[in-house]
Amino acid sequence: MAGQIPQRFLDDLMARVDVVEVVGERVKLKKAGRNYSGLCPFHQEKTPSFTVSADKQFYHCFGCGAHGNALGFLMEYDKLRFPEAVEQLAGRLGLEVLREGADDPRAQARERKRKEGVNLLELAASFFRERLKMPEGEGARQYLERRGLSPDVQQIFGIGYAPDDWEALKRHLTERGISDAVQVEYGLLVHREESGRTYDRFRDRVMFPIRDVKGRTIAFGGRVLGDAKPKYLNSPETPVFHKGRELYGLYEARQADHRLERVVIVEGYTDVVALAQFGIRNAVATLGTSTSEEHLTRLFRMVSEVVFCFDGDRAGRQAATRALETVLPLMIDGRQVRFLFLPEGEDPDTLVRREGAEAFQDRITCANPLSEFLFDQAAAGRDLARIEDRERYASQVLAALARLPEGVLKSLLLSELSRRTGVEASNFSALLARAKATAVEPAPVRDMASKDGAAQAAGMPETAPPLGERSPPTARSGGALSLAARALQLLVHEPSLVAQLPEEDGWCPEDDPDGRLCREVVRLLRAGRYRSAQVLLAHFHGSAEGERLAVLARRELLIPKEARGAELEGLVNHFRRTRQRRSPQEEIDALLARERGGERLSREDKQRLMALLTELHG
Template sequence: MVGRIRDEDIAEVREKARIDEVVSSYVTLRNAGGGSQKGLCPFHDEKSPSFHVNPSRGFYHCFGCQAGGDAIAFLQQIDGLGFVEAVERLAETFGVQLRREEDDGRPQAPRGPQRGRLVEANKVAEAFYREQLTTPDAVEGRRFLDGRGFDQSAADRFGVGFAPRDGEALLRHLRGRGFTEEEVVAAGLVAVGRSAYDRFRGRLLWPIRDAGGDVIGFGARRLFDDDRIDAKYLNTPETSLYKKSRVLYGLDLARKDIGLSSQAVIVEGYTDVMACHVAGVPTAVATCGTAFGDDHAKVLRRFMHDHEEFRGEVVFTFDGDSAGQKAAMRAFAGDQNFVSQTYVAVQPDGLDPCDLRLKEGDGAVRELVASRTPLYRFVLSNIVARYDLDRADSRVDALREAAGLVTSVRDRSKVDAFIRELAQMVGVDPEEARQEVRRAAARGPKEPSGSTRRDAPAAPAEPTAGAPERRPALPDLRDPRFTMERETLKLVVQVPGVLGRLVDDLDGEDFTHPTYRGVWDAVVASGGPRAGSGDASWASRVAEAATDPAARAAVSALGVEPVPSATAPDAAYANAHVVRLQELTVLRRIAQLKSRLQRTNPVEQQTEYNRMFGELVALEQQRRTLRDRLVNES
């Protein structure tokens, strides 16, 4: 069994793994001031960015869901990796050689984690397929690309390749590169029947990459009539890397432009993505063998700054046929996933972007996107178009059906605009349309008998006898009463070196909020603030030492929040915080002692009264000394 990774190597991984580089493969980050960056949280759905990254501290924290930690924790959470797997992947990425405790100090090459081996297998397969596209056997593939208007440079740009018709060509190649059958099957490159064979044979292939650029799967297009698989397109099956409900083809190429423009164009196929990018629409992406769903929307929103502070555009392209209209209805149902305005771009002749480019050129593709129509208008128009509006009864029916659709909109700010559009389409007074929408809302959606509405409030649960009492809610960590505790702990977590010997005067009693007390206890368990001076992994060690999840989350928050100082915090700045925190502790003790003195009879309890009075005098002197220190050093 392989031994434990050495602590110093883990510390080196933490030091070298740039948290902003790791996170930016999944989230578009923008400067937030104070050396911090922010973006939409990848761990929960949100409309305003509350996910912060502090590169200099190596920490991330979401103030919405409280997720936080260092680069190792980020990979563990976002990719479902174990601690060792995350360390090994980062070590591989940032060039750290890992050693094990049983190695007696001798360097050991890092073992590639399973994901790393699968990614590498896909990478090798991509290079193999691309090389095969230049062979005589791939003439049909090259002819297909040429017929779709793509030259060799376009094929290279998107990594298009060809799978030999020989059913074991890739398998032999991968074996020659040291991959096991278990690895290539797990990667979805090889299937096993009576024996192992290449999953893709005699097909044109597009590599499918994640947002960070790693090849995680392939899409394969049928070329030959004798292909035993009838499906025109065949994709990699579900693997630990490839989840079709979360994959958007072309996102690796489009993500930068999506982030810059806050626009995303959703097309239906690989060649449509290619056509858009080549034609000058670099924000195009496509789903891979499945309809655009909620998970796709969540992935996309992270990169397009889709939040309340900035509203972008999501443009869907659909065919003009009935299937395209059904797709538009599905997209409308998921419209509430976006704060951004949603649009639909449909070419009158029903041409997809690839065919449109072939027929009318690059400019026509750009014009298709530029002439987009609001999605709600497209959907309402399709409903209304089914009715004969010259007849009064048909106008009523059209209004009634469309009104039911309007009531499904969760964003109430959009409803009034929808009502006005609907009234104009049907040819009725806006107030009549508004009343019909109200009636539709009152009727509500039809539910099966005995079912419960999902949006109905749940009945309060009856207390169970013998059940433990609920833990009382803790005060808000940002309550002004705890500001000095928070700001002092920021220094302890971020720049412990500036505190020097000042922290020797601090103890747990200086932190009155239970969570901040938990953070301080974790600091002490990690060796105290002095142990963190010059230690790049200090904040991570404190987080690991925290026994309370709330304290652990607080450490990551304290690690990314900017310190409110015009310059880098120095000893004087730190001294002011430590002394003020001590002064608050003394003031609390004075208040408690005065309360006890008021309840003590000076005649009957003279000894106790005199003792407390002397203690009060000493505390008042301590308070004056602390106040003088603040004045003299300010």
Template sequence: MSSGRIPEDIIEAVLKHHDIVDVIGKYVHLTKHGRNLKGLCPFHSEKSPSFNVNPEKQIFKCFGCGIGGHVIRFIQEIEGYTFGEAVRHLAEEANIDFGWEQQTPEQAERQQERDQIVKGHEFAAKLYHYILNNSAEGKAALDYLRSRGFTDSLIETFQIGYAPPRWDVLAQYLEQRQFSLPLMEKGALIAAKSSGGGYVDKFRNRVMFPIRDARGNVIAFAGRTMGNEQPKYLNSPETSLFRKSRVLYNFHAARAEIKRTSRIVLFEGYADVIKAWSAGVHNGVATMGTALTEDHALMMRRSAEQVVICYDGDEAGQAAAYKNLDILAKAGLDIKVALLPNRLDPDEYIESFGAEKFRRDIIEAAVPTDKFKLIHLRRNFNMQDNEAKLRYVRTAIREVIAHIESPTVREHHLKELANEFSSISSFETMKQETNEIREEQQKKRRSGDNNDFSWNTVMNDGTDSVPLPKLKPAYDKAERHLLYVMMHDRDVAAQVQERLGDAFNDEAHAAMAAYLYAYYAQGFEPDASRYLTALQDDKLERLASSILMTESDQGINEQVIEDYIREIRKHRQQQAIERMEQERVRVEKSGDVIGAARIAIEIIALKNQLKAM
């Protein structure tokens, strides 16, 4: 079995220490479903949960996209790690000594570089924070933050700092602490001078907000000016650590509250997140000064069922909220939109009306998407003009209400429109127009219009999404059942090895059996999760996790094992007979009658053996 140069005892210790439910539960909202736990898959968009976790076997399997395996495989996929990096990550969390030699020198160098860049960012965050709080240079920045309502407690909690106006403060300190400056340049903390010979800081004369990954490591910075300089916010450029499309500000700190409430509050900027935190909203996150992406949406869906968009109340903020509805809906999130009055932003509202009113009247009073769309659409029409009112009603029906699937919700919105605009149109007329538009939509769908939504919208029946024959061949079923029992019973595996060896008909099944023989030969006991780590092959792990999740040992006895082995051998014999029949026909066509007759006799002998099985 190969696990690179990672000692087997470390892999075993990592698996024993980390319960798969606890690890996956940090990323996926799981609910009890019989012997398993289920949730929405973090690796593809879906509306019906097809992601299963088995606590007893310590494995996971998604019957939507097919991915499956052990806890190390999950961390590999969710964090984009290699096997060694995933083991290291889990070992660090468990305080397990991970002083093994990496699989390759290249991987060792990459991990060492990553660790040093993270340490450089952590040092920079502490330095900027110290300068803000303990230097004459930082006093103006500290006064500025306090004037904006940032208390000392918030400054400490979010480790806000200050980068002084001098060119190379950070570069000098990094050099003194013996950090590799070329490596720190690679991590985007400093930049080489254009004239050559030395380095300068990336950030100068800015209030500094550390950006952390999901584990809480500082991986980048956002620097804000205190005046009118542009750009107002300057983010670190993308590096091997920092991908803007995959990072949400404050996600690491908000995770506990997100898990408790299954809700995320999405803000536009760092200041809004921090001020909302001071107001008791501890599940707030923000994008990194970039547009919301599908990766962001999936990241949120892994941890929550609902997202409340709380953007600025001005035109730009509301337009951005409207634009993001489809991305969030595609990820399967329940979406609500917080409405801030008088074009205020969250920071301003909290300052003006207080924390309790913000939580109650803004966050808790957030409206569903259909209601928000109608409110947003209304801004484009002059409600003092009867003709504009009519255009608004017809546009609202065509662009919003007619697309609502629920008849009850459709009627609710139509009645609200009819009550408000009774002088323009009646409820019956509005309903008729809605039905006509929906009929036209249905005709287009039947004509073969493409469906814009790619998520899974059906209940999953526990089978892989890859098309499979409805009725599997008897030998395939026998091999899967036999492998299931072998993974749970060393004695059965030894019996199959002696009588069948690697003579499975399916190549992947044969490979799984070979790994299983080697696994037991090393003295390991039956352990589904531990065996899966031995495979270290994505396709085999998917197959093995599928077998472990879907097969059963119910009714297994010596006779059933015998029947499985016989069925597997029978198919191999049938395949051999078919090949010999083809050979007989070829030889006969070539004119070799005697040779063909000799093959025919061999075929008869094989058929007799088949009957005797």
């Protein structure tokens, strides 16, 4: 059902579930006094240091520090997102997950529409699989046989065939009462405006169903058998399919290995299936787009290592550069990224057939770590014996390191840059800090002058920072916090403060990453009525946003508890006044910049943008 999961349901669920049962189904436990012990599933060990307490309903590893409740264990062990883990726990008890807004007719309509769309696509997938078995699918069967794809792997990936007919699928679905309009909406039919005619989008193609993480068909990819163009065709964007978010083969990879630790990103779905044919079941593919930050965020929730696989030509190197730029901000400690470049003229499909699975696995294992690719890329075409080239080399590496989160990896890369250039690491650290400080605009300050002007009369400045903020903000990861980060920190430490915020969230500064994250947190707290920081952090677990919130949660809040409400109120008032002082054009530019940067504007943002455009242009 649509809507957020309310705190009262979570409290009831956690009171009824038994962490020993949940963990015991996945880890071999032995009774040890009042507790249970076993080998930790989150790191390699020979002597048990993993303890589960039935009394406290908690698990803890004294070796690696992993700890949490039944919900947290499911998220970590089964690589589930927060809502999925809640659903699984509720299912154990025969409960239906309660969600806020479930009685909203609009929410019900959206959920009903989504289910109808998924059912329609499953019906189409079944149709394609059946046609592959029929006489009309002979050409497709021969193609799959030539590609060396066994019946077993075809069944695993649900491969089918779209007949060479303009209306074969259309007739099949129409007979089952599904209108042309719905088929068009979910990308199965094409509608020609000039003639009003509709016809099958996929014709004479081998069909690869694209599934979500739950195994539901949400789209298709088709490989043409004849001379039609394009050679490969994907479903368009639909209410259930967003190509910048989905990865082909991820569901099948998780089915093959429930404890997936590494994922290889290849170019196309035929590569994914061919590798699976040879027993390499951890490959996924993007769907006609470059690997996005959203793709990687989803993967890092499930695995700790991602291997990018590219052709060894110039285009492959350029794609690798784009992938490096995308992944750098997500490289919190504990994550690994490698870059695998194939010989020119080869793709994973051809190479695994020529070399075999073991040799291909060796290539994956020996792929360049992110650090080596970063240094090699910066050194390309430069003579590092020349001081000028060495300076440009160091500057390029430093520019990349400025995008990395603070952590051990960043420190090690600075040390390695020092070793390779002969410059003291402390000098690089200072340069990096200076570059980051100049890149961050000074944060606005809150007007503290009283209404009667007493502050000015006393010689105080007209504006001053909020309580507890007495120094200018520096980089986002250290030093004093920006004002947006301060508001976010208050909400992380005191989620109940959300009750005093204004209904609209437009006060959050949209030109600040912490401000945008603050919007997400406010909406989540309101929708779920959460009052627990741990539940809030669980929602963002495994993402860059989650790491940011965890940093703020660990950072001591020096403001007295009784003054925190006033502090937040002062911040909100300041942000609202700052926004009011901006011209309509400045606000329009800020909103459009966010959208051009790949961020999806909220409904409120879009309404605000339309109002501003109307105000400006009439």
